[in-house]
Amino acid sequence: MSPDVFLQHLVNGISLGFIFGLIAIGYTLVYGVVKLVNFAHGDVFMMATFFVFYGFTLFMMPWWLAVIFGVAVTILLGVGIERVAYRPLRDAPRISSLCAAIGMSFLIQNIAVVVFGGRQKSFYVPPSLTTTFVIGGVRIQAITIATIVVSVIVLLLLTFLIKRTKMGLAMRALSVDFDTAKLMGINVNRTIAFTFAIGSALAALSAILWALRYPQIWPFMGVFPGWRAFTAAIIGGIGSIVGALFGGFMLGMVTILLVAFFPEAAGYRDAIIFVLLVVILLVKPTGLFGEKKSR
Amino acid sequence: MDRRMKLILTIVSLLVFILLLWLAENYMDPFIKRIMNVAAIYVILGVSLNLINGFTGQFSLGHAGFMALGAYASALLYMSPALKATNFFIEPLIWPLSEIQIPFFFALLVGGAIAAVAGFAVGAPCLRVGGDYLAIVTYGFAEIIRVILNNLQNITNGPLGLKGLPTYTNLYWSWGWALFTIFFIKKLVDSSYGRALKSIREDEVAAEAMGVNLFKHKTLAFVIGAFFAGIGGGLLGSLLMTIDPNSFNISLTFQIVMIVLLGGLGSITGSVVMGVSIAFLMEFLRFVESPMTVFGLTIPGISGMRMLIFALILVITVIFFRRGLFGQKEFSWDWIFRSKRRNAE
Numbered sequence: 001m002s003p004d005v006f007l008q009h010l011v012n013g014i015s016l017g018f019i020f021g022l023i024a025i026g027y028t029l030v031y032g033v034v035k036l037v038n039f040a041h042g043d044v045f046m047m048a049t050f051f052v053f054y055g056f057t058l059f060m061m062p063w064w065l066a067v068i069f070g071v072a073v074t075i076l077l078g079v080g081i082e083r084v085a086y087r088p089l090r091d092a093p094r095i096s097s098l099c100a101a102i103g104m105s106f107l108i109q110n111i112a113v114v115v116f117g118g119r120q121k122s123f124y125v126p127p128s129l130t131t132t133f134v135i136g137g138v139r140i141q142a143i144t145i146a147t148i149v150v151s152v153i154v155l156l157l158l159t160f161l162i163k164r165t166k167m168g169l170a171m172r173a174l175s176v177d178f179d180t181a182k183l184m185g186i187n188v189n190r191t192i193a194f195t196f197a198i199g200s201a202l203a204a205l206s207a208i209l210w211a212l213r214y215p216q217i218w219p220f221m222g223v224f225p226g227w228r229a230f231t232a233a234i235i236g237g238i239g240s241i242v243g244a245l246f247g248g249f250m251l252g253m254v255t256i257l258l259v260a261f262f263p264e265a266a267g268y269r270d271a272i273i274f275v276l277l278v279v280i281l282l283v284k285p286t287g288l289f290g291e292k293k294s295r
Numbered sequence: 296m297d298r299r300m301k302l303i304l305t306i307v308s309l310l311v312f313i314l315l316l317w318l319a320e321n322y323m324d325p326f327i328k329r330i331m332n333v334a335a336i337y338v339i340l341g342v343s344l345n346l347i348n349g350f351t352g353q354f355s356l357g358h359a360g361f362m363a364l365g366a367y368a369s370a371l372l373y374m375s376p377a378l379k380a381t382n383f384f385i386e387p388l389i390w391p392l393s394e395i396q397i398p399f400f401f402a403l404l405v406g407g408a409i410a411a412v413a414g415f416a417v418g419a420p421c422l423r424v425g426g427d428y429l430a431i432v433t434y435g436f437a438e439i440i441r442v443i444l445n446n447l448q449n450i451t452n453g454p455l456g457l458k459g460l461p462t463y464t465n466l467y468w469s470w471g472w473a474l475f476t477i478f479f480i481k482k483l484v485d486s487s488y489g490r491a492l493k494s495i496r497e498d499e500v501a502a503e504a505m506g507v508n509l510f511k512h513k514t515l516a517f518v519i520g521a522f523f524a525g526i527g528g529g530l531l532g533s534l535l536m537t538i539d540p541n542s543f544n545i546s547l548t549f550q551i552v553m554i555v556l557l558g559g560l561g562s563i564t565g566s567v568v569m570g571v572s573i574a575f576l577m578e579f580l581r582f583v584e585s586p587m588t589v590f591g592l593t594i595p596g597i598s599g600m601r602m603l604i605f606a607l608i609l610v611i612t613v614i615f616f617r618r619g620l621f622g623q624k625e626f627s628w629d630w631i632f633r634s635k636r637r638n639a640e
Contacts, residue, residue, distance in 0.1 A: 037427040099613045107606040113599035267446040
């Protein structure tokens with residue numbers, strides 16, 4: 001394998017890693033604040049692609065407007081799920097909210113099957129994103145570069161939001177100590193709704209980037225990216241944003257490099273990711289960047 | 296009411312049930328018989344998942360994976376060599392499997408045993424972390440089994456699946472296993488092991504402090520649950536006559552989880568009642584997927600409507616009726632007669 005081809009795979013891996021990282025951050029943020037695995041996150045991801053799809057085909061929006069529309073509706077969906085299914089169970093035993101999350105995932109998938117139909121649909125890819133650049137022998141698609149640029153901008157915004165704004169401070173406070181934060185006068189409902197809004201926005205953006213890369217959308221498309229991103233979040237240490245990003249990178253690289261170097265084992269890539277997950281859980285249950293739990 | 300009376304009642308009702316099964320097997324039309332078989336399989340799956348999720352409080356989403364293992368392992372053992380040869384036309388089946396044929400009952404047992412081994416393999420490392428992680432890991436496990444079944448062309452026939460399986464499953468097999476599952480898990484739950492399992496559910500730290508070996512009991516629940524899931528999968532394969540990796544997807548696990556949650560986490564009675572109800576509802580709700588006319592409006596049939604209805608019921612149950620139909624209560628003769636007496640007064 002020549003260095004050029006290797007570099008090409010590397011860039012591909014980085015851009016896929018960013019997509020997984022963005023989804024994983026959605027899981028990690030929600031888990032950090034409400035200590036709940038948002039099983040429906042992968043399905044929110046799936047719904048986002050359909051919102052953009054219908055914004056574009058049904059309402060004849062220009063594609064940039066369709067993207068904004070898609071992200072906005074996805075945020076409403078994410079906040080709505082929290083309001084309807086998770087908030088009533090916030091003080092219930094953990095297993096109840098886990099069941100609610102699984103139920104919501106099941107519900108959203110089936111709503112998608114009934115409303116959108118079970119067949120695959122092709123997602124519109126603007127022609128400007130399918131052009132290929134050749135930089136010193138390395139062939140890179142425009143979408144790969146766009147993914148990296150969008151992700152970096154989103155991550156910078158997110159860092160600013162969490163580190164520099166009052167809402168970000170409230171989120172961090174809730175994730176450190178829920179009860180104390182409540183006593184300090186933090187509006188819990190608003191902060192949690194905000195967390196879900198950010199998580200859904202990230203899911204929507206990563207879903208759009210994903211659909212531009214693999215332009216077939218269908219109701220169960222969120223299952224595997226969702227599961228992989230959650231694995232990424234666990235590997236990185238759930239609750240840690242840097243960890244989620246790192247885990248996403250790791251999975252992106254594993255996925256791309258495996259296909260590149262061992263094409264015959266490509267069918268087993270999720271099995272390999274699974275083994276990786278189990279090993280990490282055994283060796284370091286809090287993940288690579290996770291904080292130690294005080295028991 | 297004394298114990299002997301109850302025992303007699305139990306035996307009598309069992310005999311009546313077997314008589315009904317015999318009547319059904321001989322005189323019922325095949326459509327209803329098929330639903331009754333599915334109902335028995337749902338009972339096996341629901342009760343076995345309830346042992347893990349309900350009684351031990353370890354939330355597993357791996358049932359479809361265990362079922363797939365049981366279905367494939369048993370099918371590969373009870374199929375005749377000739378049938379295997381016609382199925383595997385892309386790549387031949389590897390040697391020892393291609394020649395072996397053993398009776399259905401033993402094939403089922405082997406299928407269950409393999410599922411149990413997988414239950415140990417996935418349960419043992421993950422039970423140390425527990426909680427939400429366990430749900431996600433078992434969920435991943437079930438998907439991985441599907442991936443592996445899709446890729447092992449020379450053992451599982453890949454995405455083509457196995458077709459034309461002989462129909463061994465009948466009401467005696469399915470309900471026989473269902474009754475055995477109920478009996479076994481009821482006895483287990485009432486034994487000292489069962490108490491240990493429930494103590495783990497209530498408070499892990501306290502249970503450990505009282506000397507309950509967490510690892511041993513959690514893996515025990517996992518292995519037994521997986522074993523019965525494997526049996527259920529084997530029965531289902533022989534009933535449907537065709538199995539392929541993608542029919543053991545996450546939707547199947549959702550259906551079983553739904554049975555357990557609607558029936559009540561920690562109630563065998565609940566899982567039995569809901570298992571039977573959902574098997575029948577699945578068939579009788581088919582009308583919502585066919586075109587119909589309401590007040591002069593023709594609504595085209597939408598496939599997937601049934602599952603949407605079930606998903607809605609599940610979510611509403613989880614949010615508003617957290618305990619399900621039975622909570623943690625069980626059927627007993629006392630309960631029946633007490634409520635009768637109350638009605639009479």
